[in-house]
Structures are given as structure tokens and as C-alpha cells.
Amino acid sequence: MKLKKGFELRSICGEKVVTASGIENINFNKMLSFNSSAAFLWERFYGSEFCVGDMADALVSEYGIDRERALADSEQLAGKWREAGVLED
Secondary structure, three states, X not given: OEEOOOEEEEEEOOEEEEEEOOHHHOOOOOOEEEOHHHXXXXXXXXXXXXXXXXXXXXXXXXXXXOHHHHHHHHHHHHHHHHHHOOEEO
């Protein structure tokens, strides 16, 4: 899978949010706000191919959490990104 081009992670009022940079991506009904680990994953994988396992490995490496938890969190986040339309398979 891959994060769609045309979206940018920005810091707005201390919050990490994803905004559309192209008119074709604008949807004013949704705004994606990220916690620090979601922002880390976005920055780590934007522009490259990855899988849920890659996300989990990055979380384990960065935050020292156990792989089972990292995998569950990664699957949940990938589902949210897919639902929001920022992820292509």
C-alpha cells in the first residue's frame, strides 16, 4: 500500500493534521488529526510502498513497544487511513 500524493502533514496550533494540497483531494467534511505516533508513521512512509508489518516494525523500533501491540495499532491506523481516502492499496 501507499499513501496518496497530494496530502501534507502540517503542524497547526500544536496539532499534527493532514491537509490536501490539490483541489482533487479537498473534502471539507473530513480533517485528519494525528497523534505523535501516527504523524511519525506518516512521515516515515509517505512516498514509499509499505505494509502493516512495516508500520509495526517502525513503531517497535521508535517507541520500544511489543510487536503484537504495534501490529494491532498499525492495522487500526491503516484502516482509518483507508476509510479517509488517503491510502491506496
